[in-house]
Amino acid sequence: MSYNAPIKDMLFVMNELANIDAVSALPGCEDATRETAEAVLEENAKFVSGVIAPLNHAGDKEPSFWHDGQVTTTKGFKEAFRQFADAGWQGLQHPQDFGGQGLPKLIGTPCVEMLHGANLSFALVALLSDGAIEALMTAGSDEQKATFLEPLVTGKWTGTMNLTEPQAGSDLAAVRTRAEPQGDGTYKIFGTKIFITYGEHDMAENIVHLVLARTPDAPPGVKGISLFIVPKFMVNADGTLGARNDVHCVSIEHKLGIKASPTAVLQFGDHGGAIGTLVGEENRGLEYMFIMMNAARFGVGMQGIGLAENAYQKAVAFAKERVQSRDLAGSAGPVTIIHHPDVRRMLMSMRAQTEAARALAYVGAGIHDIAHHHADEETRAANQAIYEYLVPVIKGWSTEMSENVARDGVQVHGGMGFIEETGAAQHYRDAKILTIYEGTTAIQANDLVGRKTLRDGGKVAKHLIAQVRATATQLGELDGADFAAIQGRLEQGAADLEAVVDFVLANAKSDVKAVFAGSVPYLKLAGVVLGGWQMGRAAVIAQQKLAGGDGDQAFFQAKIATARFFADHILAQSTALRASIVDGHAGVLALPEEMF
Amino acid sequence: MSYNAPIKDMLFVMNELANIDAVSALPGCEDATRETAEAVLEENAKFVSGVIAPLNHAGDKEPSFWHDGQVTTTKGFKEAFRQFADAGWQGLQHPQDFGGQGLPKLIGTPCVEMLHGANLSFALVALLSDGAIEALMTAGSDEQKATFLEPLVTGKWTGTMNLTEPQAGSDLAAVRTRAEPQGDGTYKIFGTKIFITYGEHDMAENIVHLVLARTPDAPPGVKGISLFIVPKFMVNADGTLGARNDVHCVSIEHKLGIKASPTAVLQFGDHGGAIGTLVGEENRGLEYMFIMMNAARFGVGMQGIGLAENAYQKAVAFAKERVQSRDLAGSAGPVTIIHHPDVRRMLMSMRAQTEAARALAYVGAGIHDIAHHHADEETRAANQAIYEYLVPVIKGWSTEMSENVARDGVQVHGGMGFIEETGAAQHYRDAKILTIYEGTTAIQANDLVGRKTLRDGGKVAKHLIAQVRATATQLGELDGADFAAIQGRLEQGAADLEAVVDFVLANAKSDVKAVFAGSVPYLKLAGVVLGGWQMGRAAVIAQQKLAGGDGDQAFFQAKIATARFFADHILAQSTALRASIVDGHAGVLALPEEMF
Known part of the structure; x- marks a missing residue:
């Protein structure tokens, strides 16, 4: 099952339609020249065709599976993600300050297309990390940025988005997950989240869950939702991993497609409360x-x-x-x-x-x-x-x-x-x-x-x-x-x-x-x-x-x-x-x- | 997984748009009145909703499977087909002379819709038998009709269509299966057919394969194709089953859908030749x-x-x-x-x-x-x-x-x-x-x-x-x-x-x-x-x-x-x-x- 990146068309579009020259003239984007773009695309194409595409059919035939709270991903995914992260692809569009390469979206986008074109299930883990990085960049505290961004940008850890609950599909007004302040700046999180892409897996040593929940005095509806970081493993002051947090994967879904990508049901707080920290301000979670x-x-x-x-x-x-x-x-x-x-x-x-x-x-x-x-x-x-x-x-x-x-x-x-x-x-x-x-x-x-x-x-x-x-x-x-x-x-x-x-x-x-x-x-x-x-x-x-x-x-x-x-x-x-x-x-x- | 036949719309269409009154005025269709139609549809609806629809999801979850040349269909299919046949549904549109009910296509059609609506995989066995019956009615000899029609019409046996070969999908000109005359009115058939729906199963005691093949002197292309009956079990003069014929199911396909319906690869003649009889005239197989x-x-x-x-x-x-x-x-x-x-x-x-x-x-x-x-x-x-x-x-x-x-x-x-x-x-x-x-x-x-x-x-x-x-x-x-x-x-x-x-x-x-x-x-x-x-x-x-x-x-x-x-x-x-x-x-x- 091969995939060949359509580099010729990609470069035509970037150069002639999307005006890369205007982008490379922008402050901070000086490196984003036609030559850089071409070199990045060719390198990325080689990587996804050689390493990621061959895992696509295998992931469909031998999906990730759940056993006793652990998810084992398709054979080869873990190693491929390590190669992906080590080569710097996760950080392509993210700031150099946090270990990324700081390239503009116009150069990142064809690389994203290639990764998904080669293997949708695999690429999802990177897509979710990208989202978590964006949210933390915008709304995270300095301490949160210092703790979480570099491991996410370098692919040491991965991120998730926790919105959906069993009674609330697209309707976030119906979110019920609770966040109880502990008086020490942390919150205890209780609730069930479903459809969490890569909510549990074995491809990175930690998972940074971004979770929508309500504090006790929050107004009803979407105006009472806050955003929390709930890591799978607590993080010590020196960046090493601490105790296992009280968030557990109780099952994954049996799906029509993207079978290698585990879609988790996550249970927060069944054993005393999952420890989370607030991102930005209370009740602005939806905005973040x-x-x-x-x-x-x-x-x-x-x-x-x-x-x-x-x-x-x-x-x-x-x-x-x-x-x-x-x-x-x-x-x-x-x-x-x-x-x-x-x-x-x-x-x-x-x-x-x-x-x-x-x-x-x-x-x-x-x-x-x-x-x-x-x-x-x-x-x-x-x-x-x-x-x-x-x-x-x-x-x-x-x-x-x-x-x-x-x-x-x-x-x-x-x-x-x-x-x-x-x-x-x-x-x-x-x-x-x-x-x-x-x-x-x-x-x-x-x-x-x-x-x-x-x-x-x-x-x-x-x-x-x-x-x-x-x-x-x-x-x-x-x-x-x-x-x-x-x-x-x-x-x-x-x-x-x-x-x-x-x-x-x-x-x-x-x-x-x-x-x-x-x-x-x-x-x-x-x-x-x-x-x-x-x-x-x-x-x-x-x-x-x-x-x-x-x-x-x-x-x-x-x-x-x-x-x-x-x-x-x-x-x-x-x-x-x-x-x-x-x-x-x-x-x-x-x-x-x-x-x- | 329920299914409710849309009888109100079906009757509206039959009565008002498809003009059932004109059909019941036709010679031989006098019984096909509005009242008969309504009664037949209601009876059929009850049967498919009660017996056939509940097997649909089961058939998807537990598809038919192949082992050592035998196909075991989804649990319940065999018994349901017996009920279907015994109630006369297979014979609804077929002549009373051969055990059918002789109703016109206008009344048969809503029943066919219901059966497929309830369970596509199950209904395919009946659809293939219908096709075999039509072909034999038109082109079969009196002896062939006497031997094969009644068991097919009453659902004692089932039928198949054998067109496709590995090198010839839609292109029948490329058919290679050989039919060698034995001098006794029979032929020995040699070749491989693929994509044969219900080509092997356990739901009836015999399977009547209708097979396209070439006789030794046939012209090339579609003008050199003849049609043969090749039963799974030979049929004795008294209608009882004789020896196992040399047609064998070597595998079934792993498919996107209709998983309960076995899609067989059939091997004809690997052990000396499958015995077949010619339907109609040589080289007119495509027409039949x-x-x-x-x-x-x-x-x-x-x-x-x-x-x-x-x-x-x-x-x-x-x-x-x-x-x-x-x-x-x-x-x-x-x-x-x-x-x-x-x-x-x-x-x-x-x-x-x-x-x-x-x-x-x-x-x-x-x-x-x-x-x-x-x-x-x-x-x-x-x-x-x-x-x-x-x-x-x-x-x-x-x-x-x-x-x-x-x-x-x-x-x-x-x-x-x-x-x-x-x-x-x-x-x-x-x-x-x-x-x-x-x-x-x-x-x-x-x-x-x-x-x-x-x-x-x-x-x-x-x-x-x-x-x-x-x-x-x-x-x-x-x-x-x-x-x-x-x-x-x-x-x-x-x-x-x-x-x-x-x-x-x-x-x-x-x-x-x-x-x-x-x-x-x-x-x-x-x-x-x-x-x-x-x-x-x-x-x-x-x-x-x-x-x-x-x-x-x-x-x-x-x-x-x-x-x-x-x-x-x-x-x-x-x-x-x-x-x-x-x-x-x-x-x-x-x-x-x-x-x-």
Whole structure:
């Protein structure tokens, strides 16, 4: 089960679409040059292909297992994580002060994509640590930072996010876990948390649980939630490990996919109370957790893109090898199935959606870097607003498309795809979690409607739509049927997205349910149009390169063809999505509950 | 894991859309009245809910297993099949002369849907027997009929279809299995067949394998394939079982889904030759196999609909029970998630697609009955042509939609959906085979383009489009926003389908690959428009019933609301599908192979 990082496309996107030159011009990002990026990506690609990818199928066949409170991960995971950490990959995007490499998100993002593309189950442990690091960087005390950050950044320890409880899935207002102050600055934590990714494992010597809980006088609802650090082993003043804390894994789940990644039920305080320390201020836990979640949501979007790339590569390899039936245009004998038009259609669809989602995500990463590092405050704020608009789209749309891509990947394999040994089915199973965890697609879509569209009166959305139109205009200036076709679809897509944004703005107060009935289609529409925008930009640049005789001509021709496919097959859906939002809310809400 | 047959909707479709009165007026179908239909459906529903559905999850957890050439099926399957056979369900649609009940396909079809809805893995054994019965009825000799039909019809024995070989998936031209005449009217069969559903099991005392093989002088390709009966045990003149034949199960597959259904690798002739007898004439095997396949393809379409119905019911039950987050329109505390608009949207989408596919399939079954039983030859031929157009659409579209429905079913469950114990994930895994076996969606689509559209110059397609328009006109005569909305979408859908049929007819000779690049989108477009047509017809009838104060008013109101949803969310996709066919072929075919 091999995986080859698509470095050529990654570098094209970073250099040409996500504007790495602007990022390396930022204060503190001077090292993030094209040359550094290329060297980092190549090194990372070698590592994930050689060490991490070979463990992917093994993890599915021999999942991590629980026995008597301990979780034994799939054979090889522990050693691979040590190599990963020792080579500095966990710390790639984290500050040099705490043992990281301090590279910007734009360079970190392709590395994250590769890791997830190679092995989703393995990569999750790193993704959760990244989230814990972000939260502690933002809200941790100096002492907490000194104690926990370096071991997390260097992969000596790992981190977790503890939100969900049995009675409270996505609804954090319902969190019941208690935190009782002990008068010495510590708290005793009591409660049950479920769905805790890597909540218990044997790949690091300590696990830093970040846990949402309520103090005794906390107000009800989400405003009464605080965030605590509850390490698996207490940490002594000198950084060595102390007593085992009272947090225990009572079981792990039997899941559809990502089987090597242990999903734990954690019991806090069954033996007297788990010792925790408060992060930041009381009752601001949700706010801190959102820091973790926003980082993790972007990361889950990258999971979708990485998985889609891997599913595409597997399908291409099969389609080039499997011989079956004659060519429709005539052939002496049977041909490889990549000659059959519908196989070609599925491969193009997989490829086009993956490339579009990658481009949008990397562009988002570049915007994130400007928002964090630019010298000018106003520029930072403007870019932060755009980044925040993009996060639910990158998470929601990239993962929804990855389900479709994984599905097509099985389909290209025909009957062999349904046999587990082939490996295509694992992608189909693994993909299904991505639209659920770190906030379902509906939760991303509600965020897009509420915080990201209504709150600023559609300002960011309209700003992006104007940029889509500018790209359409550029396409209109080029000769050729491909550019005209992409231009037309892009203009229609911009009009559809604008109509939906206007619908959302006009009706949110008078008919909130009608607006939210279309929230997921709105998210998909935003993904399709903004992804199509990146493909349109890519086509313009590819044409400039071709005209200039620059570089890899076949690559640029393929990019234009892929953009054309995206326009006619994916972007063409924009008007139907608009209809399902603007006209379709009546049908969503008409049936009384008892008629279901 | 319960399943409740949707009898109310089934009877509405049979009585109002599929015109059971016309079927019961046919010669030989006099018993097939509304009353008989209702009684049969209720009895069947009781049986499948009580006996078959409870085995579904068990079959997934404890799949059938192979040991030393024997397959032991999931505990309870053997006894359930005995009850199924003894109650006469296997013979429902088969002739009374051979122990069946001789009911028309229109009454058999809902029973088939229920069986598959309750338990796909179990129902497959019956589906394969149905196919074998059809083939023997058409092409078997009197002696073969006398020997094999009654045991198959009464479920004493079961049947299989042996097409696929390791080197030949969908490509029957590549079949290599040999049949050597022995001079006594029998043949010795040598070869390997794979993917043989219920190719070995312990649920019946004999298995009747129908096997494609080549005689020594056969021409190459599909014109040199003959069909043979190869029973697991030889049958004596008195019908008792004789010697074990030389066909052996060497392994079964480890699959993504339908795990209780054993998928066998069968080895013929490793110990001297498996004894077979020729069915019909030499070299006409493919033609006979198509009889089985057409029956089986319709049956697989019903699998999609049954599975979608079950996934919908499970999602509804969860959405009515799971309490989480407040109502958007305001509520004191958290509410059941069916109050949340996006959950409602997913449930409506699952419901609308399932109802539309059911209506189209049952209408197809009624047309099949007219094609087989009508006194007038011309009427029979005209209806047969329509039925044959519909079969790939019913198979392809119903199964494609079932994947989407099963996916939404998991999504409604959120994180719980990813846990195997919940059961939603089983539907997601099971559904993935339906778009693959009995001919992938691409193969259905090629059939739709080639045999069903080009061969008659689009005559049947245009005839159906005219009927879609007639329904749109009827809708236009009704008052109300719902009817106007459905009318508009239906007219657009008819125009889109017509444009695609014209494109197919105009370009098939000059640019065959461009046409087949759009074959699957064409199949989906046909499904969406013809399914939307049935929903439009249903809305018209529901409105008449409401106006007349007839029957279950809430049911008719729900039918109109569901038709409206289908129009704005599903039928609205017709223009994008048209674009992907008419404009999109360039993008499908532009990339040279080496650029993948």
